[in-house]
Amino acid sequence: MKIKREHSLGRRIRKSTASYVMVLPFMACFVIFTVLPVLAAIALSFTNFNMLEAPTFAFIDNYTRLFQDDIFLIAFKNTMILAFLCGPLSYIFSFLMAWVINEMPKKLRVFMTIVFYAPSVSANVYFIWTYLFSGDSYGIVNAALLQLGIIREPVLWLTDPNYNMAIVIVVQLWLSLGISFLSFIAGFQGVDASQYEAGAIDGIKNRFQELWYITIPNMKSMMLFGAVMQIASSFSCGQVSQDLTGGYQSVNYSTMTMLNYITDYGSVRYEMGYACCIGVVLFILIVLSKKLIFRLLKW
Amino acid sequence: MATRRQKKQMEFAAPKKQQRSIGGTIMLALLLFLMGSFMAFPLIYAISSAFKPPEEFFLFPPPIFPNNPTGENFRQLGLVISNMWISFERYLFNSLFISLTSTLAYLLIATLAAYPLAKHEFPGKKTMNETITLALMFTPAITAIPQYIILANLHLVDNPLGVLLPTLASTTGVFLCVQYMEILPNAVLESGRIDGAGEGRIWWSIVMPNIKPVIFTMMIFQFQAVWNTTGANIIYNEAWKTLPAAMGQVATAGIARAGVGSAAAIILMIPPILVFVISQSNVMETMAHSGIKD
Numbered sequence: 001m002k003i004k005r006e007h008s009l010g011r012r013i014r015k016s017t018a019s020y021v022m023v024l025p026f027m028a029c030f031v032i033f034t035v036l037p038v039l040a041a042i043a044l045s046f047t048n049f050n051m052l053e054a055p056t057f058a059f060i061d062n063y064t065r066l067f068q069d070d071i072f073l074i075a076f077k078n079t080m081i082l083a084f085l086c087g088p089l090s091y092i093f094s095f096l097m098a099w100v101i102n103e104m105p106k107k108l109r110v111f112m113t114i115v116f117y118a119p120s121v122s123a124n125v126y127f128i129w130t131y132l133f134s135g136d137s138y139g140i141v142n143a144a145l146l147q148l149g150i151i152r153e154p155v156l157w158l159t160d161p162n163y164n165m166a167i168v169i170v171v172q173l174w175l176s177l178g179i180s181f182l183s184f185i186a187g188f189q190g191v192d193a194s195q196y197e198a199g200a201i202d203g204i205k206n207r208f209q210e211l212w213y214i215t216i217p218n219m220k221s222m223m224l225f226g227a228v229m230q231i232a233s234s235f236s237c238g239q240v241s242q243d244l245t246g247g248y249q250s251v252n253y254s255t256m257t258m259l260n261y262i263t264d265y266g267s268v269r270y271e272m273g274y275a276c277c278i279g280v281v282l283f284i285l286i287v288l289s290k291k292l293i294f295r296l297l298k299w
Numbered sequence: 300m301a302t303r304r305q306k307k308q309m310e311f312a313a314p315k316k317q318q319r320s321i322g323g324t325i326m327l328a329l330l331l332f333l334m335g336s337f338m339a340f341p342l343i344y345a346i347s348s349a350f351k352p353p354e355e356f357f358l359f360p361p362p363i364f365p366n367n368p369t370g371e372n373f374r375q376l377g378l379v380i381s382n383m384w385i386s387f388e389r390y391l392f393n394s395l396f397i398s399l400t401s402t403l404a405y406l407l408i409a410t411l412a413a414y415p416l417a418k419h420e421f422p423g424k425k426t427m428n429e430t431i432t433l434a435l436m437f438t439p440a441i442t443a444i445p446q447y448i449i450l451a452n453l454h455l456v457d458n459p460l461g462v463l464l465p466t467l468a469s470t471t472g473v474f475l476c477v478q479y480m481e482i483l484p485n486a487v488l489e490s491g492r493i494d495g496a497g498e499g500r501i502w503w504s505i506v507m508p509n510i511k512p513v514i515f516t517m518m519i520f521q522f523q524a525v526w527n528t529t530g531a532n533i534i535y536n537e538a539w540k541t542l543p544a545a546m547g548q549v550a551t552a553g554i555a556r557a558g559v560g561s562a563a564a565i566i567l568m569i570p571p572i573l574v575f576v577i578s579q580s581n582v583m584e585t586m587a588h589s590g591i592k593d
Contacts, residue, residue, distance in 0.1 A: 009422055016421035018498040026412035026473060027427065033446060033468035034434055040445035093334075100331045103324070112331065114576065115339050121575060122568045123527030123543060128345040131557055140344070143360040174338065179471070179520070207323060221478075228435055229471075236438035262440045267532075272444055279441035286436045 038283075045277035050270045062277035072278070074253045075261040078165070079235060079282075082257060083289070086169050087234035090176030091226065097177060098184035099211060113185060120178035129171050130244055133157040161254035164245040168255050171240050178233075180226030187222035191215055228290060235286045238263070258282045348561035349373070356557050372558035376566075379559070380545060385538055394526065394542040397459055398570075401466045401525045402518055408467060409517060410510065413476035414502045418488060428477065434470040443532075450533065459539050462530035469524065472517040479513040480506065515578035523571040543567055 013020075045062055049055035066072050101112045119125060132140045135156040142154040157163050191214070199214045216223070238259025241247045247260035248268075256264075258278055266275035344363065348356075349372055351365040380387045415421065416428055446465060447456070455461035483506065491501045507514075529544040546563040 012422050016419065019415035019419040019421040019424075022415045022498065022502065023412040023427065025408040026467070029408070029464060029467040030431070030434070030470065032449065033465040034437060034442060034470070035430065036449060037442035037445035038437060040448070041441050044445065097331075097334055100327050100334075103319075103327050104331065110579065112335060113579070114572070115335055115342075117575065118342060118568070118572060119338065121523055121571045122564065123529075124547070125342070125345055125564045125568060127560065127564065128341045128348070131348065132341060132344065137359050138357060138361050140361055140363070147360055174341065177338070207319060225478075232436045232438065236440060238440070259438070259440050266440075266444050275444065276441070279438070282438065283436070283441055286438070287433070290436065 041276040041279055044273055045280045047273045049272040049276075051272055052270075055273065058273060062274050063281075065274065066277060066281065071253060071256075072258075072261060075256050075258045075278075078241075078253075078256055079258040079285075081165065082169065082172065082237055082241075083231075083234045086172045086176070086237070087230055089169075090173055090234065091180065091230045093173060094177050094181040094226065094230075095184050095223075098181055098188060099215075101185065102188040103207065113182075116177045117181065120175050120181075124243075126171055126175060126240060127243065129167070129174075130158065133167055133244075135159060158245050159251055161251050164250065164255050168241045168245060171244060172234075172237055175240065176230075179229050183222045183226050184219070187219040188215065191218045224294075227293065231290050231293065232286055235282060235289065345561050345564055348557055349565050351558050351561075353558055372562040373566075375559050376546075376562050385540075389538065390540060390542040390545045393459070393539055395570075397463055397528075397530075397541060398522055398525045401463050402521045404463075405467050405469065405472060405521045406514055406517060409469075409473045409476055410507060410514065411502060413473050413480055414506050415498075416473070417477045417480035418483070418485070419498075431470045431474055431477075435474060447532065456533055457535050457539075459530075459534070461533040462528060462541070463525075466521070466525045466528065469521065471520055475516060476510065476513055479510055483509055519571075519575055519578055522574045526567075526571050 044055060046058060046060065047055035048058045048061075097116055101109050101116070104112065134140075134142065135154060135158060137143055137146060137154045139154070139157070141157065142151070145151045146154070155163065157167055195214050195218065196210060199210060204210050204213060236259055238247060238257040241250070241255040241257055242260050242263065245255040248256045248264040250256055259282070262275050262278050262282070265271045265278065347364050350368040350370070351362075352367055352369045352371055355362060355365055355367070377387065380390070416424060416431075450456050450461045450465075453461075455464065487505060487509070488501055491505045496504070527543060528541070529547060530541055531544050531547070534540055534544070546567055
């Protein structure tokens with residue numbers, strides 16, 4: 001379907017009827033349930049809206065309010081900690097594990113893929129961590145540390161601001177081997193075997209050099225896809241901190257992320273304008289970080 | 300992507316990797332074992348908790364495996380659910396119905412849209428592809444509130460369609476599909492056109508059979524995403540609540556319910572894992588061809 005440049009736009013549109021008909025069902029759903037809501041959220045972020053009365057225009061009040069909101073700054077800081085610590089760690093963990101699994105014999109490989117992928121399959125199995133880190137002596141971690149004599153009394157892992165963020169990070173890592181992990185596994189298997197041969201002739205000595213000089217350059221597109229998915233998911237994490245440590249109800253907001261803050265304003269306080277404003281800021285943060293990271297890595 | 304010539308060469312040269320040192324293999328196996336334990340331990344603990352009698356949750360030290368394994372938690376779960384307004388079978392039916400319908404519908408409309416987005420030239424194509432890529436970075440949190448307002452205006456609140464339709468707007472699958480279709484050779488499509496096939500026909504009889512691996516991948520992601528959707532804020536009518544929503548009501552925290560909660564979580568994990576295992580080998584093939592190009 002090569003269309004010559006000299007055709008007018010109207011004519012090109014008419015000639016492409018088939019294409020438009022084909023994209024229509026998906027694009028309709030996409031526009032109605034994703035694009036419109038995003039535009040609406042952007043519009044609402046400039047208003048005061050409580051779901052009962054019609055929104056009133058508030059100009060940039062919500063945005064200026066953000067910068068004076070100390071609690072938002074805590075949420076911002078926690079989101080940044082999670083994004084810049086958990087994000088790269090999850091990414092490296094996914095990559096490393098996909099690589100190690102790929103170095104193993106085939107049967108073990110399939111089994112290990114399932115074991116590593118299983119936690120991210122389920123929406124709520126991470127609740128088991130509340131029993132592992134339970135604040136009384138019936139929690140596995142407390143019990144083990146008590147028996148070893150490392151601690152004298154049970155630690156309130158999930159409520160103590162000294163520990164709860166670390167636990168959220170551990171659980172996020174546990175859940176991180178999802179889409180990007182699968183794409184890495186496939187990427188490793190997709191590298192052309194003849195390149196390894198050529199590499200061996202060129203004097204590559206061990207598997208680490210092989211990984212660095214041959215495998216990674218060949219997996220660029222998978223690594224980019226994984227990075228986009230990882231950036232988006234690390235900035236918008238909050239489900240785990242909400243369910244495990246209380247999120248917007250956590251002690252001193254110690255594990256409250258921007259996502260939790262949106263939930264707080266959106267479904268508890270019904271200040272939709274402000275909630276949407278936080279959402280828009282979060283979205284801008286994700287897009288900017290993606291741009292920045294891709295530029296830094298020269299992708 | 301290997302060129303045809305490289306492929307030809309590969310057939311003659313037996314593919315052989317760099318010599319592996321035994322020490323290195325042992326080191327990596329050890330690393331895999333350590334990380335595997337970290338990954339598997341909570342899962343094993345969840346499974347063992349599902350078979351623990353309630354009193355064993357109050358032992359010190361807490362046993363990792365139950366001393367007297369019992370199916371009591373599963374019976375309790377069944378009992379609680381059978382005492383709810385509707386039966387377990389109905390919740391299961393609701394969940395399976397929504398997940399399977401959504402997955403099937405999504406596979407159809409997503410591949411149908413991805414074909415022109417990958418292979419046709421038409422005004423607006425670039426904008427559509429860019430918006431889809433941008434939408435990979437949207438978080439549901441931003442869209443949840445306006446989405447609810449839109450659903451309310453469409454009179455889809457408290458209607459299973461209100462859960463189903465928004466799941467059809469997912470962009471990950473379309474994105475993957477476009478990437479995969481771009482590498483399909485144009486010559487195959489052209490030969491179809493010469494034979495007089497319409498675009499719809501080309502999509503169904505030429506494109507679809509050639510993208511089976513990506514269809515399996517999309518199936519996993521879509522089924523898993525929809526299965527885990529509780530729809531709790533859309534559906535209020537008990538008769539249309541999903542299994543995860545019902546289980547969530549039963550298994551809310553509290554150590555006394557730990558066993559029942561674990562049993563619920565284990566049951567909820569089975570369908571997505573089954574879908575994953577069934578399509579696993581196909582996925583691997585797909586992912587090797589996906590990704591963002593420069």
